[in-house]
Amino acid sequence: MSDRRCWLMKSEPDAFSFDDLMSRPGRREPWDGVRNYQARNLMRDEMRVGDEVLFYHSRCTPPHVAGIARIAGPARPDPTQFEPSSKYYDAGSKADDPRWVLVDVEGVRPLERPVSLDELKASPHLEGMLVIRKGQRLSIQPVDPAHYDAVLAMAQTP
DNA sequence: GCCAACGTTGGC
DNA sequence: GCCAACGTTGGC
Numbered sequence: 001m002s003d004r005r006c007w008l009m010k011s012e013p014d015a016f017s018f019d020d021l022m023s024r025p026g027r028r029e030p031w032d033g034v035r036n037y038q039a040r041n042l043m044r045d046e047m048r049v050g051d052e053v054l055f056y057h058s059r060c061t062p063p064h065v066a067g068i069a070r071i072a073g074p075a076r077p078d079p080t081q082f083e084p085s086s087k088y089y090d091a092g093s094k095a096d097d098p099r100w101v102l103v104d105v106e107g108v109r110p111l112e113r114p115v116s117l118d119e120l121k122a123s124p125h126l127e128g129m130l131v132i133r134k135g136q137r138l139s140i141q142p143v144d145p146a147h148y149d150a151v152l153a154m155a156q157t158p
Numbered sequence: 159g160c161c162a163a164c165g166t167t168g169g170c
Numbered sequence: 171g172c173c174a175a176c177g178t179t180g181g182c
Contacts, residue, residue, distance in 0.1 A: 012180085036165075059180050117181080135163040137179045 005046065006148035008054040008131055008141045009069070009105065018055045018066035018110060027107035028072055032080045033088045035100060039140040043103050044075045046142070053105065054143060054151060056131065057114075064114040065151055073104030111155035125150040 009031070011017065021029050034040055053069040077098035080088035093099035121132045130141040 010180090038165090061182085063181070134181085135179095137164060139179085 003048075004145050005048060005051045006054070006143040006145050007042075007047065007051060007071075008056050008065075008143050010056045010058045010139045012059045013057045013066075014060070017057065018069075018107065021055065021069065021105065021107040022067070022110070024107075029105050030073075030078075030102050031105050032078045032102045034078070034102065034139065035088065035090070036139065038138055040099075040101055042140050042142065044101050047071050047075065047103055049074055052148060054148065055107070063117040065111060065120070065155075066114055067110040068108040068152070069105050070108055071103055072106035075101040075103050078102040111152070113155055113158070115151055115154050119154060120151070123150065123154065 016029070021027060031043075034043065049071055051071040053071065054065045055067045055069045057064050057066050078088070078100040080086040081090040081093045081098060081100045082095060083089055084091075088100075090099055117132065120126055120129065126132060126147050129143070129147050130136050130138065
């Protein structure tokens with residue numbers, strides 16, 4: 001598959017965990033609230049339905065990849081940007097020219113075991129992976145398919 | 159809870 | 171267009 005695209009999406013498990021995703025109706029969740037232009041552009045311009053996703057738990061101990069998801073719906077306007085009561089409200093976004101988009105994410109399965117950030121950093125197969133770079137805050141990251149497969153393989157070994 | 163790293167804002 | 175100030179992310 002030459003056009004295979006893989007991603008890593010971060011979530012704080014205290015706010016929304018992989019288990020939360022798997023217990024949603026249809027195991028689906030609209031990925032709203034992204035307010036970073038680089039992440040938005042990736043969703044809008046690069047993501048395709050069916051793309052594979054590593055679901056990453058950030059701001060927990062230890063940070064880790066928890067499960068596998070897929071992109072289940074194409075980029076569309078994020079409705080929360082137009083809701084004044086939402087913490088994601090953006091008064092500068094126009095209804096006829098929405099600033100922010102979301103994609104729908106569908107849980108596939110948990111990993112056989114969580115793979116921690118320390119393990120990712122220690123793997124000889126993951127050189128250059130964005131998530132292991134110090135100071136990398138992007139919440140949606142492209143993942144090299146070889147790296148993606150390597151993470152899945154790590155989860156299959158104790 | 160701390161703080162380094164980073165993105166955004168706004169004065170000039 | 172520069173860059174200091176500010177706010178946020180996220181590992182530790």
